[in-house]
Structures are given as structure tokens and as C-alpha cells.
Amino acid sequence: xxxxxxxxxxxxxxxxxxxxxxxxxxxxxxxxxxxxxxxxxxxxxxxxxxxxxxxxxxxxxxxxxxxxxxxxxxxxxxxxxxxxxxxxxxxxxxxxxxxxxxxxxxxxxxxxxxxxxxxxxxxxxxxxxxxxxxxxxx
Numbered sequence: 509x510x511x512x513x514x515x516x517x518x519x520x521x522x523x524x525x526x527x528x529x530x531x532x533x534x535x536x537x538x539x540x541x542x543x544x545x546x547x548x549x550x551x552x553x554x555x556x557x558x559x560x561x562x563x564x565x566x567x568x569x570x571x572x573x574x575x576x577x578x579x580x581x582x583x584x585x586x587x588x589x590x591x592x593x594x595x596x597x598x599x600x601x602x603x604x605x606x607x608x609x610x611x612x613x614x615x616x617x618x619x620x621x622x623x624x625x626x627x628x629x630x631x632x633x634x635x636x637x638x639x640x641x642x643x644x645x646x
Contacts, residue, residue, distance in 0.1 A: 521553055521567060524602065527641035533558045542593065545587045552587075555596070556646070563646055564590060564599035570607035577610050580621060580631070586623035589628065592615035600646065 521537065528535050530635030534554040541564065543549045554565040564587055570576040580601065587599035603611055608609065615633060632640070640646050 514603065516585050520565045522527065523604075524565070524567065524637060525554070527638040529558055530553070531558075531641045531644040531646070533641065533644075533646070541595075544582075545589055558644065558646075561597045562595065562618050564596050565602065565603065566599065570603065570605040572604075572607040574607060577608060577614075580610075580614055581623065584619060584623055584626055584629045584631070586631045588623060591628040592625050598646075599629045600637060601629055601631045601635055602637045603631065 515517070518554045525535055536555045537556075538551060538553065540549055540551050541554045542550055552564050553567045556565060566583055566587060568576050568580065568583070580603075583601060587601060587621070589597050590596055601614075603614060609616070611633070614631045617627075617629065617631070621627070628634075
């Protein structure tokens with residue numbers, strides 16, 4: 509079994525940080541925000557701030573079909589819990605890559621119907637997120 513390639517996540521981060529900076533956001537990368545429900549540390553890819561708002565950004569890359577899709581609901585639960593705790597105003601889960609079979613379902617907002625406080629997490633495509641960030645639309 510070959511080791512997992514985690515380098516794609518760093519590429520994804522390098523793609524969104526310039527868009528965030530262009531949109532006037534302050535960016536902190538790889539931030540430990542709290543423990544996940546059930547235990548374990550929760551590190552997000554970025555915490556961004558602007559106009560008194562603090563937003564959580566989590567990035568997921570799926571280059572080929574695989575297990576990242578199965579992790580999306582739990583990541584939404586963890587992000588929603590962090591927002592509910594009161595230190596953050598909203599969270600974004602950014603899906604990059606072409607290996608998502610459930611991408612349309614996730615970005616439709618339908619997953620939020622099944623999760624408590626799921627509406628506090630917006631799931632967007634990489635392209636959609638960059639467009640929002642570039643124009644200060646987060």
C-alpha cells in the first residue's frame with residue numbers, strides 16, 4: 509500500500525489564500541479551534557476575519573473517487589458545533605477536485621436538513637468559494 513498523498517491539500521490552500529487576501533480578509537492558516545464532538549482535535553484550514561466577523565474554512569480535495577465524501581457529514585457536524593459555541597459566525601466547507609460523486613447533493617444544501625445546526629455551514633465548490641472570496645462575499 510502506497511502512502512497517502514496529502515500534498516493536494518496544500519495546493520488547495522495556496523489557491524484560496526490569494527483570493528481571501530484580495531477580498532480584504534485577514535487569514536490565519538491551520539488553526540486548532542476545539543475538540544471534535546466525541547473527542548479528537550479539530551484543526552481547520554483557515555480562520556478568516558473581516559468587519560468583525562470570524563469565519564471557519566475547511567477544505568476537502570477529492571481528485572478521484574474515494575472516502576473523502578464519507579467524511580463530509582462529520583466535518584459539517586464539527587464545523588456547525590464550533591459555530592454554535594459562539595466564537596465564529598459561519599463556516600464554509602470547500603470541495604475541490606473532480607472526484608466527487610455527491611458534489612451536487614452537498615452543494616445543494618440538502619445535507620443541512622439532516623444535521624442539527626447544519627445551516628451554519630455552507631458547502632461550496634472551489635470555484636464558487638474563490639468567486640465569493642475575491643469579491644468580499646463570504
